[in-house]
Amino acid sequence: MKLGLATAIASLGQDGDMDSLCAACAAAGIDASIVAWDDPTVSWARFDAVLLRSPWDYMDRLPAFLAWCDRVATLTRLWNPPEVVRWNTDKRYLGDLAARGVPVIESHYLAPGDDPATLPDLAEFVVKPCVGAGSRDAQRYLREDRDAAIAHARRLLDAGRHVLVQPYLHAVDSDGETALLFFEGRFSHAIRKAALLRRGQQPTRALFNQDYLRPREPSAAELAVAEKVLATLPFGPLTYARVDLLPSAEGPKLLELEVTEPSLFLPYAEGAATRFAATLRTRLTTLLASNP
Incomplete structure (x- = not known):
């Protein structure tokens, strides 16, 4: 069983899940190799499957990354598959989920060419x-x-990027x-993540605050919302998914559904890496049995 763990050249050594995952894969009889999606020397066909893990530069060159996903999927199995990645890498998917009845944080979108001054009037x-x-x-x-927010939105729009505006939920x-x-x-x-956005701070490039990650037992309401999110997807059970929820007066609301390259926080939960490796082994076993 040969599994490629796809990162990026720029992300090498930054994925906190890799050590735990590689050890768990080895114990499960999976030959796992860490490889960068943007390394042109990699022969992807030598793997029985490729698992997206930390290609964390994709947002800076999305067309190239999506083209790579499509190409790799013709050579081997890509988890999660290209159609999932293509949908999930643009946060406008939140509108799709809201239309299906998922409790999503109120979301407003601006497209290049829109007037940034039309962003909604919100207290925070x-x-x-x-x-x-x-x-x-x-x-x-x-x-x-508001003037600073409009200028921020304008910079993004002028760069050809779509913009998402959401109310800030103070309970976080x-x-x-x-x-x-x-x-x-x-x-x-489940993991508790502390709020990262601070009032008055400039835009950050951080993924999350490492100092404030803690194991958390989700409430019944949180678990129910997360399961509802996954149940609405047209893709079938996915190899991995991370559902990020924020508290609100109306109950838990979806902030993001991470099914492309989420940190899985394996070192923070006992047995998590072993459970994930067992999932991968089952998937690989089924795959190899269907393609002898």
Whole structure:
């Protein structure tokens, strides 16, 4: 069983899941190799499957990354597959999920050519690009900072990027964000992430705050919302998924569904790496049996 763990040249050594995952794969009898998606010397056909893990530069060259996903999928099996990646790498997917009845944080979108001055009138809000990772190029504003927010949105729009505007949910400052991890559609573990966006700070390029990651037991309401999110997807059970929820007065709401290259926080939950490796072994065994 040969598995490629796809990162990026720029991300080598930055993926906190890799050591745990490689050890768990070895114990499960999987020959796993860390390879960069943008390394032209890699022969992708030598792997039985390729698992997207940390290609964290894709937002800067999305067309090339999507073309790579399509090409690799013709040579071997890509997890998660290209159609999932293409949909999930643009946060306008949140509109799709909201239309299917998922409780999503209120979302407003601006496209290149739109007037940034039409962004909604909110007491406190976040401006971010629709294609981006973590909190990169995202910033938190108050109503009185509207001119600065418009200028931020204009910079993104002028660069040809779509923009997402959402109200800032203050409960995250005290309760944090809950990330629920699923393998093959089954809940594995959850992590608490502290708020990263600070009022008045410039846009950050951080993915998350390493100092404030803690294991968390999700509430029944959080688990129910996360399961509803996954149940609405037309893709079938995915090898991995991370559902990021924020607390609100109406209950948990979806911030993001991460099914392209999420951190899985394997070192923070006992047995998580082993469970994920077992999922991968089952998938590989089924794949190889169907393609002797």
